[in-house]
Amino acid sequence: MLNAQIAKYILFIADNNFIFSHRLAEICGHGPMLEEDIALSNISLDLLGQANLFYELAGELLDKTADDLVYYREATEFYNFSLLELPHKDYSHTQLVIFWYSIFYSLLLEELKKSTNNRISEISSKAILEVNNHIQHSKKWVKIFLNGTDESKARIKSSFASLLPYLLNCFSQVHIENALLDNGIVCQPSSLKDKFFKKIDNAIIAFTETDINSYAIPINNYAGEHTEYLGYILAECQSLAREFPNSKW
Amino acid sequence: MNSTETAWHILNEVMDPELPEISIVDLGMVRSVLLNEDLLHVVITPTFSGCPAKETILSDIKSSLSNHFSNVCLEVSLSPPWDVNDIKKTAYQKLKNIGIAPPVSDEKSISCPRCNSLQVSCLSVFGSASCKSLYKCRSCLEPFEYFKSIGKLRE
Numbered sequence: 515m516l517n518a519q520i521a522k523y524i525l526f527i528a529d530n531n532f533i534f535s536h537r538l539a540e541i542c543g544h545g546p547m548l549e550e551d552i553a554l555s556n557i558s559l560d561l562l563g564q565a566n567l568f569y570e571l572a573g574e575l576l577d578k579t580a581d582d583l584v585y586y587r588e589a590t591e592f593y594n595f596s597l598l599e600l601p602h603k604d605y606s607h608t609q610l611v612i613f614w615y616s617i618f619y620s621l622l623l624e625e626l627k628k629s630t631n632n633r634i635s636e637i638s639s640k641a642i643l644e645v646n647n648h649i650q651h652s653k654k655w656v657k658i659f660l661n662g663t664d665e666s667k668a669r670i671k672s673s674f675a676s677l678l679p680y681l682l683n684c685f686s687q688v689h690i691e692n693a694l695l696d697n698g699i700v701c702q703p704s705s706l707k708d709k710f711f712k713k714i715d716n717a718i719i720a721f722t723e724t725d726i727n728s729y730a731i732p733i734n735n736y737a738g739e740h741t742e743y744l745g746y747i748l749a750e751c752q753s754l755a756r757e758f759p760n761s762k763w
Numbered sequence: 764m765n766s767t768e769t770a771w772h773i774l775n776e777v778m779d780p781e782l783p784e785i786s787i788v789d790l791g792m793v794r795s796v797l798l799n800e801d802l803l804h805v806v807i808t809p810t811f812s813g814c815p816a817k818e819t820i821l822s823d824i825k826s827s828l829s830n831h832f833s834n835v836c837l838e839v840s841l842s843p844p845w846d847v848n849d850i851k852k853t854a855y856q857k858l859k860n861i862g863i864a865p866p867v868s869d870e871k872s873i874s875c876p877r878c879n880s881l882q883v884s885c886l887s888v889f890g891s892a893s894c895k896s897l898y899k900c901r902s903c904l905e906p907f908e909y910f911k912s913i914g915k916l917r918e
Contacts (some may be wrong), residue, residue, distance in 0.1 A: 550886045562813050563813025637843075640841050643846060643914050651887070
C-alpha cells in the first residue's frame with residue numbers, strides 16, 4: 515500500500531517533467547532565435563532525462579517499465595500540474611512557466627535530497643544540479659521582458675495575470691498521505707509556497723501586481739483531473755508506441 | 764594477465780562521442796574498477812541525466828571490456844552525483860585543444876581557449892551539447908564553448 519503511494523508521488527514528479535519536456539520540445543524549430551531553440555531543447559532534454567530516472571524508479575515499485583508508464587497510461591492516470599500542460603502563447607509565457615517551474619522544482623528537490631528513501635534522494639541530488647541552469651536562463655529572460663519595451667512589459671504582465679491561477683493551484687492541491695510525510699519520504703508542495711515567493715524578487719511581484727492569495731484554479735491534478743490540453747499532448751506522444759506496440763528502433 | 768590496470772587502460776580508450784580525444788576516465792565517469800576472481804565490477808556514473816550519448820557510452824564500455832574479460836558487471840551509480848569536480852585536471856589542456864574552455868571556480872576567470880583573453884561574454888548557458896555553454900571572445904571575436912557548470916568547482 516505504501517509502495518503504491520510512493521509510486522504515485524514519484525509519477526507526479528516524473529509526469530511534471532515529462533509533460534513539460536514535451537511542451538518545450540514543441541518550440542524546437544520555432545524559437546525567436548537559434549540560441550533559444552537550442553536552450554529550450556536542452557532544458558527539455560534535461561527534464562526528459564530526469565523524468566526517465568523517476569519513471570524507472572516508479573516502474574520498479576509497480577513492476578512496469580518506464581515505457582509502459584509513459585505510453586500506456588491514460589490522461590486520468592497522469593498527475594502533472596495543469597500549469598505545464600498549457601500551450602504556448604508567446605515567449606514571455608513560455609519563459610515565465612520555465613522560471614516558475616524550475617524554482618518550484620528546485621525547492622522540491624532540496625527537500626527530496628533529504629528523503630529517507632535512498633533512491634529518491636540520489637536522483638534529486640543529481641537533478642538539482644541541472645535545474646539550477648534552468649533557473650539562471652529563464653530568470654534572465656523574465657528580467658529582459660520586465661526591463662524592456664512597453665510591449666514586452668505589457669506581455670509579461672499579461673502572462674503573470676493569466677498564469678497565476680495555475681501557479682497557485684500547484685500549492686493548493688497534492689494532498690499527501692500522512693504515512694509518506696511522517697516517514698520523511700516525500701515533501702508536500704503546499705509547504706513550499708512561502709519559500710517560493712521569497713525567491714521571486716519583491717519588485718517583480720509588485721510590478722506585476724501579483725496577489726499570492728488570489729484565485730487558484732480548482733483542478734485536482736493529483737486525482738487525475740486535467741485540462742483538455744493533456745488529451746491532445748498524449749494523443750500525439752503516445753500514438754506511435756500504441757500503433758506499433760513492443761517495436762524497437 | 765588481465766588485471767584492473769588492463770581494465771583502466773581499456774576504459775581510457777573509450778571516448779565521449781561528443782568530445783573528441785576526451786575519454787570517460789578524463790570526465791571522471793568511472794567511479795571504481797574491481798576484479799574479484801574472474802568477475803570485473805565497474806561502477807560508472809552518468810554525467811547529464813538527459814545525455815543522448817549515455818546509451819552509446821555504456822555499450823562501448825561493455826563491448827571494449829568484454830574483449831578482454833569474460834565476466835563483466837557494469838553498474839550505473841547516481842550517488843554521489845557527477846559534477847565538474849570529477850573532470851580530471853589532466854584533461855583540461857585536452858579540452859582547450861578542442862576549443863572548449865575548461866571549468867573554473869570563478870566565472871570571471873573564464874578565458875578564450877584560443878587567445879586566452881578574459882574579455883569574454885556568455886551568449887547562452889546552453890550550447891550545442893548537454894555539457895557545453897556558449898561563449899564569445901570579444902578579443903579575437905571567435906565563439907567558443909565552456910564546459911557547462913554542473914555543481915561548483917572547488918579550488
